[in-house]
Amino acid sequence: MVIILTVSINTLIVLHSHGWKNQARGDTPMRSIQEPKQSPIAIGTRWTLKSSILGEERQILVRVPTGHDTCEQAYPVLYLLDGEDTLFHSASGVIAHLSEWEDHLPEMIVVGIRNTDRTRDMLPTAVTLPNGRRHGGGADAFLEFIANELIPFVEETYRAGPYRMLCGTSASALTVVYEYLSQMIGFSAYLASSPTLDWDERLVFRMIENQASSELSTDAPLVMFAGGHDQGSIADDCKAFNKLLLELEPGSPRVSYRVYDVEGHCPFEGFRDGLLWLMKDWRVSEECIDQGIDAVSEHFESLRLTHGFNISIRSYEEAAHRWASRGRIDDAILWLKQGRAIYPKSADLAFGLALCFIRDKQEDAAGILLADAIASGLEDPRLSQLLERVSA
Amino acid sequence: MVIILTVSINTLIVLHSHGWKNQARGDTPMRSIQEPKQSPIAIGTRWTLKSSILGEERQILVRVPTGHDTCEQAYPVLYLLDGEDTLFHSASGVIAHLSEWEDHLPEMIVVGIRNTDRTRDMLPTAVTLPNGRRHGGGADAFLEFIANELIPFVEETYRAGPYRMLCGTSASALTVVYEYLSQMIGFSAYLASSPTLDWDERLVFRMIENQASSELSTDAPLVMFAGGHDQGSIADDCKAFNKLLLELEPGSPRVSYRVYDVEGHCPFEGFRDGLLWLMKDWRVSEECIDQGIDAVSEHFESLRLTHGFNISIRSYEEAAHRWASRGRIDDAILWLKQGRAIYPKSADLAFGLALCFIRDKQEDAAGILLADAIASGLEDPRLSQLLERVSA
Numbered sequence: 001m002v003i004i005l006t007v008s009i010n011t012l013i014v015l016h017s018h019g020w021k022n023q024a025r026g027d028t029p030m031r032s033i034q035e036p037k038q039s040p041i042a043i044g045t046r047w048t049l050k051s052s053i054l055g056e057e058r059q060i061l062v063r064v065p066t067g068h069d070t071c072e073q074a075y076p077v078l079y080l081l082d083g084e085d086t087l088f089h090s091a092s093g094v095i096a097h098l099s100e101w102e103d104h105l106p107e108m109i110v111v112g113i114r115n116t117d118r119t120r121d122m123l124p125t126a127v128t129l130p131n132g133r134r135h136g137g138g139a140d141a142f143l144e145f146i147a148n149e150l151i152p153f154v155e156e157t158y159r160a161g162p163y164r165m166l167c168g169t170s171a172s173a174l175t176v177v178y179e180y181l182s183q184m185i186g187f188s189a190y191l192a193s194s195p196t197l198d199w200d201e202r203l204v205f206r207m208i209e210n211q212a213s214s215e216l217s218t219d220a221p222l223v224m225f226a227g228g229h230d231q232g233s234i235a236d237d238c239k240a241f242n243k244l245l246l247e248l249e250p251g252s253p254r255v256s257y258r259v260y261d262v263e264g265h266c267p268f269e270g271f272r273d274g275l276l277w278l279m280k281d282w283r284v285s286e287e288c289i290d291q292g293i294d295a296v297s298e299h300f301e302s303l304r305l306t307h308g309f310n311i312s313i314r315s316y317e318e319a320a321h322r323w324a325s326r327g328r329i330d331d332a333i334l335w336l337k338q339g340r341a342i343y344p345k346s347a348d349l350a351f352g353l354a355l356c357f358i359r360d361k362q363e364d365a366a367g368i369l370l371a372d373a374i375a376s377g378l379e380d381p382r383l384s385q386l387l388e389r390v391s392a
Numbered sequence: 393m394v395i396i397l398t399v400s401i402n403t404l405i406v407l408h409s410h411g412w413k414n415q416a417r418g419d420t421p422m423r424s425i426q427e428p429k430q431s432p433i434a435i436g437t438r439w440t441l442k443s444s445i446l447g448e449e450r451q452i453l454v455r456v457p458t459g460h461d462t463c464e465q466a467y468p469v470l471y472l473l474d475g476e477d478t479l480f481h482s483a484s485g486v487i488a489h490l491s492e493w494e495d496h497l498p499e500m501i502v503v504g505i506r507n508t509d510r511t512r513d514m515l516p517t518a519v520t521l522p523n524g525r526r527h528g529g530g531a532d533a534f535l536e537f538i539a540n541e542l543i544p545f546v547e548e549t550y551r552a553g554p555y556r557m558l559c560g561t562s563a564s565a566l567t568v569v570y571e572y573l574s575q576m577i578g579f580s581a582y583l584a585s586s587p588t589l590d591w592d593e594r595l596v597f598r599m600i601e602n603q604a605s606s607e608l609s610t611d612a613p614l615v616m617f618a619g620g621h622d623q624g625s626i627a628d629d630c631k632a633f634n635k636l637l638l639e640l641e642p643g644s645p646r647v648s649y650r651v652y653d654v655e656g657h658c659p660f661e662g663f664r665d666g667l668l669w670l671m672k673d674w675r676v677s678e679e680c681i682d683q684g685i686d687a688v689s690e691h692f693e694s695l696r697l698t699h700g701f702n703i704s705i706r707s708y709e710e711a712a713h714r715w716a717s718r719g720r721i722d723d724a725i726l727w728l729k730q731g732r733a734i735y736p737k738s739a740d741l742a743f744g745l746a747l748c749f750i751r752d753k754q755e756d757a758a759g760i761l762l763a764d765a766i767a768s769g770l771e772d773p774r775l776s777q778l779l780e781r782v783s784a
Contacts, residue, residue: 033441033442033443033541033544033545034442035442036439036440036441036442036545037439037440038437038438038439038440039437039438040432040434040436040437040438041434041435041436041437041438041453041455041477041480042432042433042434042435043433043434043435043481044432044433045430045431045432045433046430046431046432046433047428047429047430048428048429048430049425049428050425050426050427050428051425061433063433066478085433086458086488086489086492086493087489087493088433089435089481089484089485089488089489090485090486090488090489090493091485092481092485093481093482093483093484093485093486094482094485094486094660096478096481096482097478097479097481097482097660098660100478101478101479101482101658101660102656102660117777133781133784149425152425153425153428264494266493268486268489268490268493268494269664272661385509389525392525
């Protein structure tokens, strides 16, 4: 998060150019760093779990929101198939950015499932290769592992709420669509990036055509996307499958499909856009904020009841910032106090509330808040600068 | 990276629905994971450096491309201001995705610089606050730290090439524009996300108006972006500053500016789009690949000479995949062999080359390659599956 402090401008310091350019580009640096210390940058926990159902060890990657360990909130969980290290890094990074740096998504736990035998686990049915070997057919067992070992483990270990999403890419996006249709587990939302829907003579098309019901298999939303330069028939198959779903429920707001013209297989933009589409009711509008604290509370209470989502730290900041900048300092202070009751250790909320107290000429309250925050071990250097200024 | 294996389809296994749904959602999970093991998911190294120039310790976050430690290549480096953990996670994740999962960018080293006293370091000039305290004015010293301590440290510690980028957000994007104009260090490219260009009575505008030369200060490209709902006058100031730059060099292809209508401060999409714009010459076109291996080699040789960029693992895979799928298996094999000479430990290249050998009916060569890769300690389970199949 970035805060801009607006100040009056009285003085201008003359600029000096010191001509470091040649030194920086030359072979002999002017000064060398002494005794650098190093440690790993950790973004989460890598678990190794023994699965009885699959009869093997599985690596599971988990990232929790920054505030997870210092509050009592439960979070939605995104289960990411093909959750190898690079995809887990980028996907969890996008989510961290959209939910903690911006307020576009609720904060969520991300669970990446690394592969051992990808084709066995992802393909719902087995086919026989020309050489007689069998290929695929383990998706049922893999989903059983997720349902009866992984989800219970995640929900015992982390503060995971009831809203669960399933996301996959290519063959694992076929698994997502297969689970969407079969509802073996029943997720709250589904994301499928370039699903290989033609597997096994268009199995998933046949599942719809053969189903007894003439309705969609679930109320959960499904978002599919592909690249205009995708592999094989993937983009066309997505389009046809989307059409088939909409024949069951014309104009359904719960099915979304998009092709990214200039992109190839599994366009990464689709992941971001798909999450934003699934969470399009999440953001509180400027109009709603302008109606005041009751309207904003009602917005989030409704999301809590329907989805189990919490108000995020960024959402507390966003509304308070707008109220404060429009002179509604009482609303801002009340709202940030509510936020601090939920996230008592958030440096951002402490900082925001202290700024509001200063504007409200409650410098003592600001000072107490800043001193408390510093005493509780927060390292944010802005806090001590602000305390110094308030105490001056 | 995702590979789809296309196989003939002979058999269809009847599906069973096991009704796990209630168990997964119930309170008593069927099975509990025994003895889970855990370790951190590390995406890079956190360095603590003692800066003599700044007279303090600074935390520096570094992520290197996956292949960095097992090849001899030098990489471009992105220096990320405001490089706190969340922004570093998301920014380095987007870069990892675009360069290692996709082939949209060259692989690069990302260096995040965490803040201690942000306003001191980022604001080029000092102003006096109403309470008499001084605010800002440390950007020259901060740039001296980057030039004479940080860059030498990075280039001694990692295989960093000569292409250096500077990226900042909000106040630190002002620092980026200030360095672009003053050329104290001289980066190869600049990215400025929602720069606060109005600082100190529009200092950076005055720097251009007062400069002796009537040309742009450097040949390096500058990309600026802001949100349509950005803070204060940021979007308008960006537009005006872009116009001022283009008065010096009408139609310059080295200056880019974009406003994201529905976004707010520091739109994250701009970071991705800005990098893609800076690197728009990077990707080899399908037309170029179709011309053959000489045209592709020439494309990358030209980028190596002008920018110092290497051919990435993904670029080796991408062209080889296209040739192999069009029956040009000799080109694919030759190209992947060249790739393996550069990245001898890449499991992806070993896997791709083995697939080509199998298509070319060189099963023994494929077997040797796979056995070598496994013996060298690669853990990719696809390798042993493939070896088993080849040896059958």
